[in-house]
Amino acid sequence: MLKYFWLIPLFPAFGALVNGLFGISFFKKKRWVNIFAVGTPFLSFILSSIATLELLKLPAGNRLVKAILFEWVPGGIAVLRDGSSVPFSINLSFQFDPLSAVMALVVSGVGFLIHVYSIGYMGKDPGYARYFTYLNLFTFSMLLLVLSSNLALMFVGWEGVGLCSYLLIGFWYHKDSAANAGKKAFIVNRVGDFGFLLGILFTFFTVGSLEFTSINEYIKGGHLSTSLATVIGLLLFVGAVGKSAQLPLYVWLPDAMEGPTPVSALIHAATMVTAGVYMVSRMNLLYSLSEIASGVVAVIGGITAIYSASMGLVQNDIKRILAYSTISQIGYMMLGCGSGSYSSGMFHLTTHAFFKALLFLSAGSVIHALSDEMDIRKMGGLRKYLPVTFPVFLIGALAISGIPGLSGFFSKDEILLSAYLSGRKWIWIIGVITAGMTAFYMFRLIFLVFYGKERMDEEVKHHIHESPKIMTIPLIILAGLSVIGGYIGLPEAMGGRNWFRSFLSSVIEEESHPISHSTEYLLMGISVISALIGIYIAWLFYIKNPELPEKLAEKFKALYTLLYRKYYVDEIYGATFVRGTLNLGEFLSKYDLAVIDGIVNRTADATRGTGSASVLFDLKVIDGALNNMASGFGKGSNIFRKVQTGLIQNYLLAIIIGIFIIITLTLFI
Amino acid sequence: MNINFMIIVGSIIFLIGILGVLLRRNLIIILMSIELMLNGVNLNFIAFANYLGDVKGQIFALFVIAVAVAEAAVAFGLIIAFMRNKDTFNIDDMTLMKG
């Protein structure tokens, strides 16, 4: 079965195709849409699981399966940087190794749960079939991205998820805000993709091939210089910054919350935004080679983490808070990867997928229960109304805060450890502070939504109901994963063998810094204390002294406004880049109108002139020739008409002459 | 008898008849020239019948005479009908087929 792993992306592709073509017309019953839409990711998940199990059976050093389907781009001969010539060809080929196995399992597994959830959440939406088509298309692109064996196919998947992100963010396209958010996402992504593409070109120009195995061999053979590695690493990271919403290309993610909540869960929490982390881990040999590149990755990750956590402190939209939280957590992952411990980044990616998806979906459950209310100032005391949603939400919040025992603790701990060990202590401090802020805003969310006074409108209160089982069961499953999922990476300090890291070791080469257990316990303790402080402050603000936040906001009004307005970054971007591009566009369009259209119009006039000339020519010359020929015929026939005199004697004479001629000819030739 | 001589005589009478058809304007004389042509032909037939000893020539000549009779009768009918309409027997005026 392992050798059929390349079918994994094709199941959802098929689902997208069927639903895309027939979903609206044929499938009056939702059941059929569901079968294709939800069944196909499930099949992908099953196949991923089976493939992973079979992969495990292989010996540790040998866990790599490639499936080359066909030669996609047969090119000519390319001349590389060092002067050697190499045939340029890109194959449509897939690669299954521990890294892609992890990603495939996460994408298909969490994806499947979100698909199931969507059946309930989007049940009454008229664009039901379209939604699932896009969702399946996204799953297909994402699986393409993680299973590809070369940078080119990965880029295809990269672009594909960007496209689906646009389609799904702007799903309710008649809402202006949603349409604009979709555009923003796509354009900001594009900026990142430009860097990514340059990185790909550079890679080919240096290495001669885009296949990961070839690139790794090249690096291991020592051919890649540090400076080139830096350049390529930075360029590729630009793409990751755009796709994973890091500083400064993060601005699209908060607006992306315009899309349906399951979309936010899948794309903007669990999968697409983690593509950057996957890419960095995939190219780990490259980043390890360049101090500067991995340093940039770590620093940007860390700064993004604290920066966006700070914005999340004061937001009032339940989904926005989670969005900023996502940006912050991905910053953590980048921090881990940049500090040399790619497996910790991947570990956090996995656990984050579980609890962030859980958080988003539970938020969706809350929104659904409150008839689409998203402002947390209008919620409160929902604990008693939502008996299933509340506990799972709490579990998610605990996980993300890094409370020991749940998955988030183990993964966050790994990252902070590696940050500490990388030598950049100040980044570690930032990470700890961010952990505290994370705990704070998550529990602020919990306290404001589920505890305290009920601040809902009366109308809304009437209709409060717990979500149906089809939505709550995925929540429960994700909650379970959030709890136990961390144990696959149980560090040695706590008695485990960090199975996750050893699983990935065939793909990811990391130095393991031996560290004494006591130091590790100390560091763990510090991050836990930071989290607990955060929770305590949240309790203070929102349970004990509910007026305290307002008073604080008054006192530090400037700071509060700065945070609330998200540092005015959107406005700055709008004034500079957006305005600049629009102005350029206007100028170019005027140029187009004046000059180009002018040329076209003059050409049209010239053509019309020659047209009338040819009409004249046609009339005078050609028609003239025709008419003259006709009249010539007339005159000629007039001459010949004289033969028909009507006098019989003339006819008879003609006959006689003819006879004479015949006789003469017969006689004398 | 010398067959060549008889052929020549018959041909001459025939050609004189054609000359008459070509050159005369009077309709009746044209018809008479046609009779002349038929006579020339008959002479030819009889000459060969005599030369070859075959009676078929004479029989054919008999039939030619019969046809000549019929033709003359119909021609007269036509002349009378034509005279009623046009009141001319000048062949130069009979140019309805002109053009």
Place this chain on the structure above:
Amino acid sequence: MDLYSFFIYLFSFMSIVFAIFVIAVKNAVHSAIFLIFTILSIAGIFFMLNAEFLGAVQILVYAGGIMVIYLFIIFLIKLEEVGGKRRNAFLYIVSSLILLLVAGEIVYLLIKRASYPFPPPTKFLDLKTFSDVLLKNYVIPFELASLLLIGAMIATIYLARKRT
């Protein structure tokens, strides 16, 4: 020259001369009279050529029947003279020339090129043979000829009837 040849030459000469007169004279009546003479001359030739029956038929039917009708018509509708303008001389010259040439060619053919590989006649042509062949082998054309004559009669009567 023996008598036989003399008479043939005589009758041939007469028929040609009279034929020329037929087409040459102005008056239609004269033309008809000359035609009668031509017919009679040709009948004479027929007699010399062992075709007595045909000669008799010629005189009786042709000269006695057809020409008489011709004269009747001429007198009845006064077809003697025809007026009209002078004709183009071109026509006369060309026609005569052509026919002269044709005549010349016929003569040439006969003298230079003709060959007569036939054996001399064995049968003697007489009336008995004639009527035998006519009424045994060619009875159908004979009957058809009578039909033809009836048809011609009807046609003529129809064409020439008085219109009221």
